[in-house]
Amino acid sequence: MSRILDSGDIGRALKRIAHEIIERNHGTSQLTILGIPTRGAFLGERLATILAEIDGPTPVGALDITLHRDDLRLRPPRPLLPTVIPPEGIEGRQVVLVDDVLFSGRTIRAALDALGEIGRPASVQLAVLVDRGHRELPIRADYVGKNIPTSANESIKVSLLEVDGEDGVDIEARS
Amino acid sequence: MKNHLLSANDLSREEAITILTTARELRRVSDGGQKKLPTLRGRAVVNLFFEDSTRTRISFESAAKRLSADVINFSAKGSSVSKGESLKDTAQTLQAMGADAVVIRHGASGAAQRLADSGWISASVINAGDGTHEHPTQALLDAFTIGEKFGLDTYDFTGLKVGIVGDILHSRVARSNVLLLKKLGAEVTVIAPPTLLPVGVELWGVQVSYDFDAALKELDVVMMLRIQSERMHDLFFPSAREYSRAYGLDVARLSTLKSKAIVMHPGPMNRGLEISAESADSLQSVVLAQVTNGVLVRMSVLYHLLAGAVNA
Numbered sequence: 001m002s003r004i005l006d007s008g009d010i011g012r013a014l015k016r017i018a019h020e021i022i023e024r025n026h027g028t029s030q031l032t033i034l035g036i037p038t039r040g041a042f043l044g045e046r047l048a049t050i051l052a053e054i055d056g057p058t059p060v061g062a063l064d065i066t067l068h069r070d071d072l073r074l075r076p077p078r079p080l081l082p083t084v085i086p087p088e089g090i091e092g093r094q095v096v097l098v099d100d101v102l103f104s105g106r107t108i109r110a111a112l113d114a115l116g117e118i119g120r121p122a123s124v125q126l127a128v129l130v131d132r133g134h135r136e137l138p139i140r141a142d143y144v145g146k147n148i149p150t151s152a153n154e155s156i157k158v159s160l161l162e163v164d165g166e167d168g169v170d171i172e173a174r175s
Numbered sequence: 176m177k178n179h180l181l182s183a184n185d186l187s188r189e190e191a192i193t194i195l196t197t198a199r200e201l202r203r204v205s206d207g208g209q210k211k212l213p214t215l216r217g218r219a220v221v222n223l224f225f226e227d228s229t230r231t232r233i234s235f236e237s238a239a240k241r242l243s244a245d246v247i248n249f250s251a252k253g254s255s256v257s258k259g260e261s262l263k264d265t266a267q268t269l270q271a272m273g274a275d276a277v278v279i280r281h282g283a284s285g286a287a288q289r290l291a292d293s294g295w296i297s298a299s300v301i302n303a304g305d306g307t308h309e310h311p312t313q314a315l316l317d318a319f320t321i322g323e324k325f326g327l328d329t330y331d332f333t334g335l336k337v338g339i340v341g342d343i344l345h346s347r348v349a350r351s352n353v354l355l356l357k358k359l360g361a362e363v364t365v366i367a368p369p370t371l372l373p374v375g376v377e378l379w380g381v382q383v384s385y386d387f388d389a390a391l392k393e394l395d396v397v398m399m400l401r402i403q404s405e406r407m408h409d410l411f412f413p414s415a416r417e418y419s420r421a422y423g424l425d426v427a428r429l430s431t432l433k434s435k436a437i438v439m440h441p442g443p444m445n446r447g448l449e450i451s452a453e454s455a456d457s458l459q460s461v462v463l464a465q466v467t468n469g470v471l472v473r474m475s476v477l478y479h480l481l482a483g484a485v486n487a
Contacts, residue, residue, distance in 0.1 A: 067204065067214045067242075067478075077483035079193055080200035085207040118208040 001157075004148055007167035010129065013145035014043070017127050018050040020143050025094050028052075030122065032093040033060040036111055037081035040099035042162040043129060047098060059086035063097070068110035085118060095121040096143075100158040102128040105139035130169055132156050179291045179300040180476055183311045183354035191355060192330045195319050198468070198475040199328075205241075205471075215244035218481050221274040223265070224303075225251040225281045230442055230466055231303050231313075235278045238473035244481070247274070262286065266295040274298045276481055284308035284347075299480045307345045307406060313441055314351035316472040318359060320465050321396055324437050333360035336393055338384075340366045341400035341422055341449050344373050345407070348441045349400060353379055366390050368422065370411045387422050391431055398439045399424055399450045415448055425451040429459070437461045 005013070025031055028051050035044025041062040048060035064081040066072075097111055108126060115124060127143035132150045150156065150171065157170045177185050186194070204212070220239040222232050232248070239246045249269075256265060262281075269277060276299040279287050284306030291300040304310040321337075322330050337356055343349045343365050356363050357380060364382040365372065376383055384390040391397065402418070412418040419425075424438065429451075432438075438450075438460045446452045455462060 064200065064204070067209075067212045072214065072482045075483060077479045080197050080204075082200060083204050083207050083209075089208070113213065114209060117211065 001170050001172040003168055003170050004156075005130075005146060005169035007161075010145070010167050010169070013129065014046055015050055017143040017145060018047055018054060021047075021096060021125075021127070022051065022055050024125070024142070028055040028058045030092075030094045031058045032086060032088065032090055032095050032121075033058055033098060034063045034085075034090075034095055034111075034115075035060070035098040036107060037062050037064050038163060039158055039160050040097075041082075042160050043100060043127075044098040047096075047127065059088050059093075061086045063111055063114055065107060065110040065114050068113045070106060070110065089119055090115065090121045091119040092122050094123050094125065096125045096127055098127045100129050100160075101156050102126070102131045102139075102141050102144075103134055103156075105135045105137035108139050109137050129158060130156055178480065179287075179302075180311050180480065181287045181291055181300065181302045182309045183314045183351040183358075185311070186355075186358075188358045191315070191318070191358060194315060194472065194475045194479060195322060195330050197478060198315075198319055198471040201471050201474050201478075211241055211243060213243050214478060214482055215239070215242040218244045218275040219247060219273055220244045220276045220278065220477065220481075221247045221249060221269050221272075221298075222303075223249045223269070223277050223279045225256065225279075225286070226304070228280055228303070230469065231280065234466070234469040235301075235303060235312075235473050237470050238477055241470070242474055242477055244275075244477065247272075262290065263293070263295055266290055266293065270296040270298070276301060276477065278303045280304045282306055301476065301480065304347050306347065307350075308347050309351045309354075310347040310441075311351045311355070312469070312473055312476055313348050314355040315476070316465060316469040317348075317352055317398065317439060317441075318355055319468045319472050320439065320461055321361075321437070323464070323468070324461055325395070325435075330359055332356065335361045335395050336364070337361045337396040337398060338364045338366050338390055338394040339398045339400065340387060340424070342371050342402050342411075343367045343376065343400065344371045344411075345403040346400045352398065353381055357381070361396075364390055364394070366422070368412055368418070388428065388431070391428055392433070395433065395436050396439060397424065397432065397436060398441075399444075401441065401443060402445055402449055419448055423447075423449055423451060424454045426453045429454045429457060432459065439465060441465070 033044045033048045035041035048058045051058045061084040064083045125142040128141045129145040131144045159168045278301045280303040286305045287302035366384045
């Protein structure tokens with residue numbers, strides 16, 4: 001197992017992404033951040049905090065995509081994770097989805113389906129901490145913390161203070 | 176979790192809590208605007224109802240449809256059952272049509288178990304009430320409603336006093352509720368005249384009381400049961416009026432309740448018999464919340480039984 005990003009790297013990556021988001025969207029007034037649980041939701045919270053410091057308060061929520069997954073039949077049923085849509089809703093907003101790792105793209109496809117049920121955002125953008133490649137769908141991220149080329153038998157482990165007790169991104173060979 | 180839900184005892188405490196927690200998340204998803212979910216697309220749910228029902232059938236139908244399952248409603252009236260078709264032939268017909276889940280209500284206790292164990296069908300069987308035996312999804316929705324009203328997010332009901340009042344003898348709702356509520360830690364008292372208590376009730380691990388007025392003051396939850404005249408082939412109490420006077424929840428009794436206590440009823444209510452109209456419509460009554468929550472809990476049950484891999 002080797003460490004790719006430490007706590008400082010994660011903080012800097014999020015700060016840069018926050019600046020890029022503000023630049024692209026001309027401020028935060030129309031922005032809504034939606035993190036994908038578990039870790040994406042915490043990254044979303046952190047991004048919203050940084051955005052608030054730089055520009056202005058940004059509504060933040062969480063979007064669980066379990067019910068929209070295309071691999072439900074392949075695994076035992078999973079418990080649902082919290083979905084919290086900010087009171088402003090997403091209608092006409094610039095929605096930024098946040099996840100920890102972008103891999104096959106299937107999670108994001110499910111998230112887009114879920115969003116479509118909730119409303120019609122003006123646009124949907126994607127921010128991820130790590131893009132590890134191996135896409136199975138035509139999906140790309142607008143904001144990337146770090147591109148980490150991986151082979152299929154490696155796995156990426158993102159740890160966050162809120163759930164894992166420390167911040168860090170590690171790469172390890174899959175046993 | 177097992178493939179079937181036949182009894183509240185099929186669920187461990189943890190599994191029951193998982194179902195209840197999932198139901199709560201489903202509410203958030205639904206409140207967030209996702210009214211229709213693709214989760215069970217392509218799966219067929221058959222509502223096999225040999226007994227009349229309004230809310231349970233509609234509730235299951237609504238739950239299945241909100242998860243995009245196909246729903247086939249079957250009621251004994253107007254079907255080949257009235258021509259004398261057996262449960263076995265009916266079940267095999269459903270199997271041949273490719274049902275993934277069968278929600279069964281039947282007048283005979285154990286009918287759901289028979290269907291599940293028979294080998295006639297491979298579908299998941301959900302018991303929606305079998306005779307005087309069990310009605311597990313009703314117990315789940317009641318527990319969900321209690322958790323909601325008392326703000327018990329972990330569904331730990333330790334110290335909560337629940338009274339189940341009335342026709343315990345014929346009530347599948349009472350049996351399932353006793354099993355589940357005890358599992359979640361509640362203290363359960365059954366309150367009824369001796370004639371409406373089953374033989375062996377002392378083995379249920381609940382307190383038994385014949386005195387509604389004395390028991391009432393202590394209760395946090397008052398669960399009224401319907402007097403099931405259709406199952407009463409004997410004289411269980413001298414007159415409806417006398418029953419109502421001793422065991423009906425009228426205005427006078429309502430006023431002696433703890434201020435935070437809630438009143439539940441699985442429906443359909445016999446207004447004026449086991450519950451007065453004032454009590455049924457009072458602020459402490461959560462009868463309509465029970466109906467709303469029924470859909471969420473049944474969505475959760477269908478999700479856990481059908482969404483995952485087979486035999487995973």
